[in-house]
Amino acid sequence: MDNFYPKKGRVILHVDMNSFYASVEMAYNPSLKGKPLAVAGNPEERRGIIVTCSYEARAKGVKTTMPLWEAKKLCPELIVLPPDFEKYRKASISMFQILAKYSSLIQPVSIDEGYMDITECINLGSPIEIAKKIQAEILAELQLPCSIGIAPNKFLAKTASGMKKPLGITILRKRDVPSKLWPLKVENMHGIGRRTAEKLNKIGITTIGELAKANDYQLKQLLGINGIRLKARANGEDFRPVDPDAVSEFKSIGNSTTLKADTTDEEEIKGVLNRLAGSVERRMQRHHVVSWNIQITIRYYNRETVTRSRKLKYAIHAKEDIFNAAWYLFKKHWSEEPIRLLGITAQDLEEKNDSTKQLNLFTFEEEAKDEPLINTMEKLKDKYGDDIIVKGLTKPPQTSTPTTSFQKDFLQDYKWRKEE
Incomplete structure (x- = not known):
């Protein structure tokens, strides 16, 4: 049996569905598989916005939130479908029902991702064996790909699931943090947005490793108590339980x-x-x-x-x-x-x-139209202060x-x- 099961501590999986909306459309219509596909609002209109896209479309440069006209310019053969909420809801419920076969400790955090605590599931096999079974069952039963992170806590499991896509399984132990996380840019860390990254960069913190070793007082002055929490995450520490x-x-x-x-x-x-x-x-x-x-x-x-x-x-x-x-x-x-x-x-x-x-499927176009204004406001605030x-x-x-x-x-x- 894999010695990953600790005598103390937890074993957490983070299951993250790959290109979920597009994958669901392909599952319903297999003729779409292997083709560049995007889900977008108002696909008949040039001002529509890409909600999600297949990996074939991403290979052509298509990205989430990209205007439809721009995506079509990059990928003229792009197939565009409107969102079908009921399809996605049904597929997600089915996915979580599969997870429930393996553990009662499941915490959904969105329609296409969730945490599992498998610490007490040693009778089902090693963590990597359980992850492989889950991934294979979701693919066989629902025709949907997913990536799975395996780690001793939620933060590291979430980080691990994003390391290999699609259909990846990644183990991330706390001892791996210095070699695998610390060299990365701080903006690549889960829980850090663009504005927070900019603030950290201004005081010379550009990598996750620099954040892990940063001065507590300086972080608290800059980001409040959240700065201390982010430093703990950068050191691979996260004590949040998986809470069903x-x-x-x-x-x-x-x-x-x-x-x-x-x-x-x-x-x-x-x-x-x-x-x-x-x-x-x-x-x-x-x-x-x-x-x-x-x-x-x-x-x-x-x-x-x-x-x-x-x-x-x-x-x-x-x-x-x-x-x-x-x-x-x-x-x-x-x-x-x-x-x-x-x-x-x-x-x-x-x-x-x-x-x-x-991305709110009902209001993403409004949000996209506001982006130039938001960028202008951010530049003014950076130059003249938040009160401008x-x-x-x-x-x-x-x-x-x-x-x-x-x-x-x-x-x-x-x-x-x-x-x-």
């Missing part, structure tokens, strides 16, 4: 305050909401979570209490975004009667590291446009099916 119930833990973090006197003064109310947003942000930072739903509580002078919430297009965690969502709700629902108490609650929480921004631009309130999406991501909806649906 995490899908259903739509907990909340909130704060409320009773005003010194009943008031209708908008400036005073705005100041209170701003302070509450700051309090909620700090608590969310301590728990390393983001929110998909903001709720406000208004208690009037006569003790009548109302709560109103707003689902968000993207997950948020910053004070400014929390305040903006709360202020919009307040302006929409305030009766203009004197107020005694105000509260803000962040709901539908999700761990920040697992909340990689998924202050975001204004924007009108929320119309009710005809879905405002929660397909990925988030799937996780709730998965939990509901699991409990049946």
Whole structure:
């Protein structure tokens, strides 16, 4: 038996489906296999955006979020299909049902990936044998390829699964970190985005190895407590368990305050909401979570209490975004009667590291159109500071446009099916 099973510690698998949406389309229509294929919104229109594409299309230079016209220019023979949500949902449920044959400790983190704890599965074979069986069964039963990372913790398992695609199986032990991870650029590390990488680069941290050896005080000054957590990850440390119930833990973090006197003064109310947003942000930072739903509580002078919430297009965690969502709700629902108490609650929480921004299939075109503006704003902030631009309130999406991501909806649906 493989001695990978430790006397102490865990054995974690990260199962990551390869080019999932495109692969599902190929499974439904085998004639598409081996051809350059892309899933895109509004494929009839030149302004459509690539959601995902096959490896044959990637070999031609086609990439996710690329405008359709550009993809067609690179690959004139590109086959473009609109997204079919029900197909992807069914395929994902079937995939997780296969995983459940091997372990009861499964934690989905999106429609096409999840963690498994196989520490107690020694009777099923070595970790590499179990990974091979899972990969082969998913391919045989569903005609879908996947890559699997094997490691002692979630961070290393996630990192390992991305090392060989498609149909890769990679073992990443903690002792491998100095040779396999440290030489890589810091922006290649799971959990580090472009802005964080830029901040680290400015203080001379360009590789994962430099992050692993960085000064704690300097990291905390630059990135807060998240800097210390990223350093631990860079050293291969991650103590998060695989939690099957995490899908259903739509907990909340909130704060409320009773005003010194009943008031209708908008400036005073705005100041209170701003302070509450700051309090909620700090608590969310301590728990390393983001929110998909903001709720406000208004208690009037006569003790009548109302709560109103707003689902968000993207997950948020910053004070400014929390305040903006709360202020919009307040302006929409305030009766203009004197107020005694105000509260803000962040709901539908999700761990920040697992909340990689998924391309929203309903709104990706809007996002792509905003990209030049966003790039300009970032350049201005870099040159003149963050205060040069202050975001204004924007009108929320119309009710005809879905405002929660397909990925988030799937996780709730998965939990509901699991409990049946």
